[in-house]
Amino acid sequence: GTAEVPEPVAKRIIILTNGNSPYWDAAATGARDAAAELKVEEAGLTVMVDRNDYEVEGQINKLKQYANSTDVAAVGISVTDAENAAIADELRHLRESGIQVVTIDSDVDRETARDARFAYLGTDNVQGGRELGVAAQGLLPNGGEYATFVGLKGAANAIERIDGVADGLGTSMISKENMGDGGSADTARKNVRDALDRNPNLNLLVGIWSYNTPAIVDIVKELGIRDKVKIVGFDAEPPAIEAMADGMVDVMVVQNPYQMGYQGVKLLKAMVEEDQATIDEIVPGHGGRDGDLCRTGLKVVVPDGTTSLKREMFDPNTEFLTLSEFRAWLREHGLSGS
Amino acid sequence: MSRNDSNSSNFARWLQRYGNELGLLFAILVVVGITAGMDDSYRQKPSQNAAEILRQASLLGIFALGAATVIIAGGIDLSSGSVIAFSGAICTSIMIALAPVDDAGNLQTRDLGAGILCAAVVGTLLVAVLIGSFHAWLITVIGLPPFIATLASLVGLRSLARVLVQDVTAAVTTQGRNTQIYVNDASFRSWGSRWWIPLVIFLVLSGLMWILMSKTVIGRHLYALGGNEEAAKLSGIRTDRLKWLAYCVGTVTAAIAGILYSSYVGMSNPATQGMGYELNAIAAAVVGGCSLSGGIGTIPGVMLGALFLRVVIDSVAKTVKTNPDEFQGLIVGALVVLAVAFNELRDAGALKKQFFPGGLGVVNIFILSLLGGVITAVMSSDHKLVIGGSTAVVILGVLAFKKFLEMRSRN
Amino acid sequence: MSRNDSNSSNFARWLQRYGNELGLLFAILVVVGITAGMDDSYRQKPSQNAAEILRQASLLGIFALGAATVIIAGGIDLSSGSVIAFSGAICTSIMIALAPVDDAGNLQTRDLGAGILCAAVVGTLLVAVLIGSFHAWLITVIGLPPFIATLASLVGLRSLARVLVQDVTAAVTTQGRNTQIYVNDASFRSWGSRWWIPLVIFLVLSGLMWILMSKTVIGRHLYALGGNEEAAKLSGIRTDRLKWLAYCVGTVTAAIAGILYSSYVGMSNPATQGMGYELNAIAAAVVGGCSLSGGIGTIPGVMLGALFLRVVIDSVAKTVKTNPDEFQGLIVGALVVLAVAFNELRDAGALKKQFFPGGLGVVNIFILSLLGGVITAVMSSDHKLVIGGSTAVVILGVLAFKKFLEMRSRN
Amino acid sequence: MAKKNPNNDVPVIEIDCVTQRFPGVVALDGVSLAISAGETHAIVGENGAGKSTLMKILAGINCNYQGELRIAGCAVRFASTRDAEAAGVSIIHQELNLVDELSVAANIFLGRELLAGWGFLDDRAMHDKAGELLRTLGCEIPPDTPVARLRVGDQQLVEIAKALLLENRILIMDEPTSALTGVETERLFRVIADLKQQGVTILYISHKMEEVFQLADRITVLRDGQWIATVAPAETNVTAVTHLMVGREIDAEAFAAGRAIGEEVLRVENLRLAVAGSVKRWRLADISFKLHAGEILGIAGLLGAGRTELLEVLFGMAEGETDGEISLCGRNVNFSHPREALQAGMALVAEDRKRLGLFENVDVGANITLSSMEKLTAGGFVSSRAEQHAAEESIAQLGIRTSGPGAAITELSGGNQQKCIIARWLRTQPKVLLLDDPTRGIDVGAKAEIYRLADELCRQGMGIIVTSSELPELLTLCDRIMVLSDGRLTGTFSRDEATEQNLMEAATR
Numbered sequence A: 001g002t003a004e005v006p007e008p009v010a011k012r013i014i015i016l017t018n019g020n021s022p023y024w025d026a027a028a029t030g031a032r033d034a035a036a037e038l039k040v041e042e043a044g045l046t047v048m049v050d051r052n053d054y055e056v057e058g059q060i061n062k063l064k065q066y067a068n069s070t071d072v073a074a075v076g077i078s079v080t081d082a083e084n085a086a087i088a089d090e091l092r093h094l095r096e097s098g099i100q101v102v103t104i105d106s107d108v109d110r111e112t113a114r115d116a117r118f119a120y121l122g123t124d125n126v127q128g129g130r131e132l133g134v135a136a137q138g139l140l141p142n143g144g145e146y147a148t149f150v151g152l153k154g155a156a157n158a159i160e161r162i163d164g165v166a167d168g169l170g171t172s173m174i175s176k177e178n179m180g181d182g183g184s185a186d187t188a189r190k191n192v193r194d195a196l197d198r199n200p201n202l203n204l205l206v207g208i209w210s211y212n213t214p215a216i217v218d219i220v221k222e223l224g225i226r227d228k229v230k231i232v233g234f235d236a237e238p239p240a241i242e243a244m245a246d247g248m249v250d251v252m253v254v255q256n257p258y259q260m261g262y263q264g265v266k267l268l269k270a271m272v273e274e275d276q277a278t279i280d281e282i283v284p285g286h287g288g289r290d291g292d293l294c295r296t297g298l299k300v301v302v303p304d305g306t307t308s309l310k311r312e313m314f315d316p317n318t319e320f321l322t323l324s325e326f327r328a329w330l331r332e333h334g335l336s337g338s
Numbered sequence B, C: 001m002s003r004n005d006s007n008s009s010n011f012a013r014w015l016q017r018y019g020n021e022l023g024l025l026f027a028i029l030v031v032v033g034i035t036a037g038m039d040d041s042y043r044q045k046p047s048q049n050a051a052e053i054l055r056q057a058s059l060l061g062i063f064a065l066g067a068a069t070v071i072i073a074g075g076i077d078l079s080s081g082s083v084i085a086f087s088g089a090i091c092t093s094i095m096i097a098l099a100p101v102d103d104a105g106n107l108q109t110r111d112l113g114a115g116i117l118c119a120a121v122v123g124t125l126l127v128a129v130l131i132g133s134f135h136a137w138l139i140t141v142i143g144l145p146p147f148i149a150t151l152a153s154l155v156g157l158r159s160l161a162r163v164l165v166q167d168v169t170a171a172v173t174t175q176g177r178n179t180q181i182y183v184n185d186a187s188f189r190s191w192g193s194r195w196w197i198p199l200v201i202f203l204v205l206s207g208l209m210w211i212l213m214s215k216t217v218i219g220r221h222l223y224a225l226g227g228n229e230e231a232a233k234l235s236g237i238r239t240d241r242l243k244w245l246a247y248c249v250g251t252v253t254a255a256i257a258g259i260l261y262s263s264y265v266g267m268s269n270p271a272t273q274g275m276g277y278e279l280n281a282i283a284a285a286v287v288g289g290c291s292l293s294g295g296i297g298t299i300p301g302v303m304l305g306a307l308f309l310r311v312v313i314d315s316v317a318k319t320v321k322t323n324p325d326e327f328q329g330l331i332v333g334a335l336v337v338l339a340v341a342f343n344e345l346r347d348a349g350a351l352k353k354q355f356f357p358g359g360l361g362v363v364n365i366f367i368l369s370l371l372g373g374v375i376t377a378v379m380s381s382d383h384k385l386v387i388g389g390s391t392a393v394v395i396l397g398v399l400a401f402k403k404f405l406e407m408r409s410r411n
Numbered sequence D: 001m002a003k004k005n006p007n008n009d010v011p012v013i014e015i016d017c018v019t020q021r022f023p024g025v026v027a028l029d030g031v032s033l034a035i036s037a038g039e040t041h042a043i044v045g046e047n048g049a050g051k052s053t054l055m056k057i058l059a060g061i062n063c064n065y066q067g068e069l070r071i072a073g074c075a076v077r078f079a080s081t082r083d084a085e086a087a088g089v090s091i092i093h094q095e096l097n098l099v100d101e102l103s104v105a106a107n108i109f110l111g112r113e114l115l116a117g118w119g120f121l122d123d124r125a126m127h128d129k130a131g132e133l134l135r136t137l138g139c140e141i142p143p144d145t146p147v148a149r150l151r152v153g154d155q156q157l158v159e160i161a162k163a164l165l166l167e168n169r170i171l172i173m174d175e176p177t178s179a180l181t182g183v184e185t186e187r188l189f190r191v192i193a194d195l196k197q198q199g200v201t202i203l204y205i206s207h208k209m210e211e212v213f214q215l216a217d218r219i220t221v222l223r224d225g226q227w228i229a230t231v232a233p234a235e236t237n238v239t240a241v242t243h244l245m246v247g248r249e250i251d252a253e254a255f256a257a258g259r260a261i262g263e264e265v266l267r268v269e270n271l272r273l274a275v276a277g278s279v280k281r282w283r284l285a286d287i288s289f290k291l292h293a294g295e296i297l298g299i300a301g302l303l304g305a306g307r308t309e310l311l312e313v314l315f316g317m318a319e320g321e322t323d324g325e326i327s328l329c330g331r332n333v334n335f336s337h338p339r340e341a342l343q344a345g346m347a348l349v350a351e352d353r354k355r356l357g358l359f360e361n362v363d364v365g366a367n368i369t370l371s372s373m374e375k376l377t378a379g380g381f382v383s384s385r386a387e388q389h390a391a392e393e394s395i396a397q398l399g400i401r402t403s404g405p406g407a408a409i410t411e412l413s414g415g416n417q418q419k420c421i422i423a424r425w426l427r428t429q430p431k432v433l434l435l436d437d438p439t440r441g442i443d444v445g446a447k448a449e450i451y452r453l454a455d456e457l458c459r460q461g462m463g464i465i466v467t468s469s470e471l472p473e474l475l476t477l478c479d480r481i482m483v484l485s486d487g488r489l490t491g492t493f494s495r496d497e498a499t500e501q502n503l504m505e506a507a508t509r
């Protein structure tokens, strides 16, 4: 709402996310919770969640827009394309004009553009992919053929996750298909159907973006081939959670977007206020090697009851949860998915 | 005129009249035949493949019918993709707004009951009628060109749907703002997933539209409106009401498709749902024989047009083994051009026609050769340059010879 | 007729003639004024914001000029979004194909040198000419409607670009198939990033197009072609060649924009680049006063149309503090309708006009109230229902009163 | 059919002080008129006099007028064509208003379809009724043919059938014969006589004075939107009426006197034209003729005789395959585009002004200079001064009535629009001018001016070919008249030999 009395305009902390999904809704919830709990308003700040659509150009335009505004104090951004020099340039430009910048969820290229942001909060997508690959390997020790389904094949997180999956699976499984649907949920289903039609021997279907797993579940259910294929995926959309409860999903590797949003706001607020204590709390080793990385945690979620997967297969930093434990965690944070 | 003569001319007239539909039917059979030859899935799982193609063609066909009605009436409706997203959002919003809440305060969308489903569908269709009426008002009263009025809806409605979904989820659910709405009700989910439900809806709608367009006064007047608006007006036809009807048919069919798409994916995701589908619908209508200048087109043609497009897309997925999703646009684009061009050339003594007149002709001989070369190159897996290059040279030779013949026949 | 009289009628005619441009200029000033009032960044960083708006308006304007040329010539070009993606792909492909390889076998795109850049630009523009020629051939020789010919390009070219990029990266780089091509050359990167380069290109192109359209025989003939194609042909105008020119202008301007967009983002990403931009260009042309039935429109109008659209989008981003991206479509849609409607109503004695005749009018009074209510509701942060509801009631009251007046004046 | 009105004293139509304004024009200015039942009332006037506007008010098309209208004594104000039809008024429009895509029967019944209940069409009944109606007009076209495939004359008959269908007691005919020639016109007149017999009131508009005098019981003259006079044909003559119309004398001079025929400019030998998809192989067959400088050659023929096609072939516009020899000024030519014809010194004023001539999106000046733009450039750029000058020169030369080159072409009357198009071609300085029915729908005053213009051009040494549906027109204007029948040349008559009799005879041969 607009106010009649001119009051000092609250400076904005912007969390720039990518696309529409429960994943980012959870991040937004985290950011808003942080705003409320950390009382950003009292510091003359306000939190705004902005959204981009995986378009590099759109992201650059938004960054330019922030640079040209007078009320932006800090930006936490999920970088659409890590290798893209234009985005890194724009981030540097933001920092030069006194706006605090951190990356969340997807980082810039650490070799060439580390200086474009202060820190990175999130999970390593390659690492996440590797965990998923390891889990699938555990489910299918005899190998076979797999297919990956994603929105945009060129998106940075897609490339990293798919690389990670291949790495985790090792050599026993052969990638037959990698299909993009451009973000359309019904094309996602068509892709699964076509892949299964072309490759009758597929025994592992991997959902790379959050809506891909429910799409796989729908088609597998319809074709009645659940006994022949394993279904694994990234993130936990509500339908995917229900599908796991119904025994239709074998493993979900879940990031913690809620934490990314929460910690992102917390860190940015501290940077704006030059609150070194809080900064140290979040990125304790800043300045050292990889000290600018804050891991927000990775969860491997498996169905309740029997599963061939064991805690020890995964990285010690990765949480290993059963579905009911995971649901309890969601409930605790008021989330429907992650 | 002898009896016989009139019979044969009747047959010729029949052929002329249904030439487009017959051509499409033939094209569909050819595509299916080629696909069956190149890939064994059609032979091994015929019913499964047929069901899927029919489901997809029905979903497209439902709103292609609406697009065709508007086109026949001399307008154009660019809004259908956004109406699909918007109606999905409205439908699921009504559902979750009316859905029961469990003890933990969570929405229960697993078993909504017929009442809620009914209310959601009726509410959505009502909203679609309002959108169509708004288009008609902008066009007939304010005097906007249909292209602009529906273009504004195309950009505006999707945006409104995105905001609405967030506000509705914030108001209804305990988790706060959400960009998507999930509905798990089994009977709702089945509408778009069982292949025969969209098919039956499509066939019933087509039947109704066919009766409306070819057997009733309203249909006759719609053709007249599209053919010559001024003449229709002077004949005492209330053209404004007809446009109102046509644009409502456009939005209501899109809304039905929107409900089915949402049902198929079990959610409403207005940011991407139905994006760009308006052009698919228009393409289906035009491939089916509708003329964008209005007054021409048939319902069976549109049905076959939608089927043709889906068969082609399915064939691409079956026959192109690597990256079919990337090739799809190329092949669909080429086939739409071929289908419409064939239709154009059918009447016009195609064999005698000059295909490469003048400078434009020469340039296009090169373009076609280049295009042929590039397409074969990208579609072949090895020796791309060699294959593409030789194809280009062969095409160049053939077309140059054709040009030579044309030039000779001129003199 | 007295001297004086003719002067004042000259002024009236001048107003009539440039009414659209003046109206747009006024609208732009109003939007800028409101934005400056509601947000202080225009006041505190005027040059920075102006530079960014001009850069964006120039990028849009460049291919809106092409869209306008085709529209004035009586056609339509739906392909520009895909041509942008395709030309970006071609341009960067040429660059990496010619780029030097370092000792480790990696491509070096950091410093390409003028020769390679030149080759890439010239090659891309040549390809654009070929695409335009192909459109012209499909339309003039084969007889496809422009909508279909360019729609096929819209779906086909993007797909071709996606496949090509993968084949080129597989052939040229050591990392194998890639869906994107990055080019890091600093001078290439600067073309789209320095705000004044697109602006200068846009102004030069506009100047050239303005001279072409209003000062040369070709321009006159293009207007004639759009106004009455048959009469133009009969008047000894080579309509086929003119169409060839118009469609080439359409694709070449889109290609220039494509190069600049690629330069701006430092890469080619054909899967999403320029998606949907064709409609933006058409909207800019129509808002700028072009009539989709052809023969009407001016270059200054198109320039202002593009500027208006970008100013509106920037204003949304500045003034809507939560989710501007979601509101953008809504506001742009509404403003396009208002701009074109204003233009339509300007001549037609707007005050006396009946805005709500008959049943359609009554329905639309409700639609407008509902729409007003919903929009204020979603835009307000608290008490959504109360605010939205009361707005709807107020609008309803005002419009009902207007309808009452209309009905009374009828009798 | 309608009953004879029992009360003959109350006029069936009373128009009382009707005024119609359009932005910038007063189309009708306080016109009052009374028409008695059963009368055939002709309305004449120059182009733009307001005839059609008045009729459109009567037919419920124009609703925003001042004044009063009474039908059979009751004041009415039609809000739509439906209201007018319900009150017993039907109209044949000046312009063809048919839906090309629909069949003849569907067009005749458009807006008043026969139903088999529940809104379902009764196509068979409509087909039969339409066939019947067309036969009374002497037209044999099958009612299920799409209108697009009919020739203009047949389309006009369909339009007439459409109006007759209603069997209303008032029938307005706005230039029904402008696209008809001899035979069809006569058939139409027979139908009109029948209707008259049945007591139908007919309002008849035409620019052809013979028709008016042949049919009308009374004649009303409008000028500049004002009522001038209502006269009985028996008490006046053509000259007097034309004088009333234009406010000055039109001298029916014999134009050809003293024209000097120069050398040959155009020779056509064995010209043939094939039509794709036609039953007959040749649309035009073995046509040979010559045209000299300073000569006007007329082409007569019935509708569809191939006059338009012949001119189109000469001008490089033919759709089909051509065969034969054309030589222009001794040079063999075979134009494949009008541009080539233009450059070689040929000009064609096409018959359908609106569709093939006018550019409504640009002003009068641009319409005039369009084909000769190249001459108005300096250094590749159009010189607006030269353009303005050229347009003004043409406006003065042809006496085009307009406020200036900047005026909208749509503001001009039909005759003045036609002059603009002629001016466009004269600016290309052609050696041969082809005029295809240049006076169609043009008033007597403008007609005379176009005749005089043609005569003048001819005297300056131009060769002119003119077609017309009106034989008297050809007879006054031409040095020689060629007659086409069904694509064949069936006779050539010199000025002295030609009579209406032998021209008609050749045209039907």
Ligand SMILES: Nc1ncnc2c1ncn2[C@@H]1O[C@H](COP(=O)(O)OP(=O)(O)OP(=O)(O)O)[C@@H](O)[C@H]1O
Pocket (backbone or CB within 6 Å): D022, D023, D025, D026, D027, D045, D046, D047, D048, D049, D050, D051, D052, D053, D054, D094, D410, D411, D412, D413, D414, D415, D441, D443
């Ligand atoms: N809808 C309209 N809008 C503006 N002006 C009009 C309109 N209709 C007619 N006019 C103008 O009104 C005047 C009278 O036109 P009208 O068509 O009645 O002439 P007419 O006597 O029928 O001429 P003609 O013999 O050429 O048919 C003309 O100046 C014409 O330009």
Ligand SMILES: Nc1ncnc2c1ncn2[C@@H]1O[C@H](COP(=O)(O)OP(=O)(O)OP(=O)(O)O)[C@@H](O)[C@H]1O
Pocket (backbone or CB within 6 Å): D150, D151, D152, D153, D275, D278, D279, D301, D302, D303, D304, D305, D306, D307, D308, D309, D351, D437, D467, D469
């Ligand atoms: N027998 C025929 N077969 C095919 N087409 C025909 C035939 N007769 C007429 N047409 C077509 O109908 C169109 C209209 O003919 P139209 O009546 O104008 O002929 P015309 O001789 O030029 O007569 P006019 O100049 O008197 O109008 C022509 O373009 C011609 O192609």
Ligand SMILES: [Mg+2]
Pocket (backbone or CB within 6 Å): D051, D052, D053, D094, D174
């Ligand atoms: Mg008239």
Ligand SMILES: [Mg+2]
Pocket (backbone or CB within 6 Å): D307, D308, D309, D351, D436
């Ligand atoms: Mg003719």
